[in-house]
Amino acid sequence: MNNASLPDDSQERYIVPGLERGLRLLGEFSRTDRTLSAAELARRLQIPRSTVFRLLATLEMMGFVERTDGGREFKLGMAVLRLGFEYLASLELTELGRPLLERLRDDIQLPCNLVVRDGRSIVYVAKSVAPTPFASTVNVGTRLPAHATVLGRVLLEDLTMAELRQLYPEPQLEVFSDSTPRTVEELFDMVQRDRERGYVLQEGFFEASISSIAAPVRDRSGKVVAAMGVTIPAAKIDPNKLDTLVEKVRGAALELSRLLDYRPQDEGKVVPLHRG
Structure with a gap:
């Protein structure tokens, strides 16, 4: 089935909420916001802090984020850079x-x-x-x-x-x-x-x-x-x-x-x- 041909309300049935939140979380990091705390991410994404901690733990395990400032804040990890380089190389x-x-x-x-x-x-x-x-x-x-x-x-x-x-x-x-x-x-x-x-x-x-x-x-x-x-x-x-x-x-x-x-x-x- 070609999902691109589905109406918008049908496409929503295929969205994975946890994945969406994780990607939105990564998108909060930028050139001006290189480090962010869990509390700040929870505020921006308007989701419980406990959910943010679980997302961060998963992303940290996979190398997409790293702890900084004594573990109080997070920054993007090397896995994100590798994805970017692979995209450019492709x-x-x-x-x-x-x-x-x-x-x-x-x-x-x-x-x-x-x-x-x-x-x-x-x-x-x-x-x-x-x-x-x-x-x-x-x-x-x-x-x-x-x-x-x-x-x-x-x-x-x-x-x-x-x-x-x-x-x-x-x-x-x-x-x-x-x-x-x-x-x-x-x-x-x-x-x-x-x-x-x-x-x-x-x-x-x-x-x-x-x-x-x-x-x-x-x-x-x-x-x-x-x-x-x-x-x-x-x-x-x-x-x-x-x-x-x-x-x-x-x-x-x-x-x-x-x-x-x-x-x-x-x-x-x-x-x-x-x-x-």
Whole structure:
């Protein structure tokens, strides 16, 4: 039976009062009310204090609330945070990334993209077009070679030499421009320098008339799961704007990473992978 099709009075028959009260209790905690006493919760919810104590005991046992202030008050527990993180992680990457792309585009007035890697290709999963005469040839779903693009280099950063060799077993890589790495060894050295730098900036890497800046998006484990980048319709980037553009792209990528529960405790201390 589809409960969504039931009239309101029928739906009420399926409500569990204890669960409803427990969820309402959790909803009373907020940024301004981080700790609450049982007496205050009873007053707010207009239910007996004994009922509040039973609800709190159950929620405490399950880790949704914790005692504080010598046991006189309660605060939200780690179980609530885990639920929030799992919810964020369950959202599509594009759902979380698109608003950040649009904000970045509005800020720098340049086309912005979000890509993921599928084998040896990058796939555009979100883009935000800027109001400029530049007409991008890529759309959502466009696939380009990972080893020959700035965004692809970001997505290859976490691979060891052995993994890169498995991905590219051929002795010579396909060349798309004068900047394309010719061998897997050259590609490995290139992406490791990118990894230590924390971003990629390249003028005319895939197309001579286009420059790009890209930064990694990482998940909870620290793994690179996407790349966020900006496309600059020029063979050369204005040096007066360079630092600002890099900072804004990296900031947007880091913000998306944080939404994926990435915590860069050792940011800036990246240990380079070695050939092997």
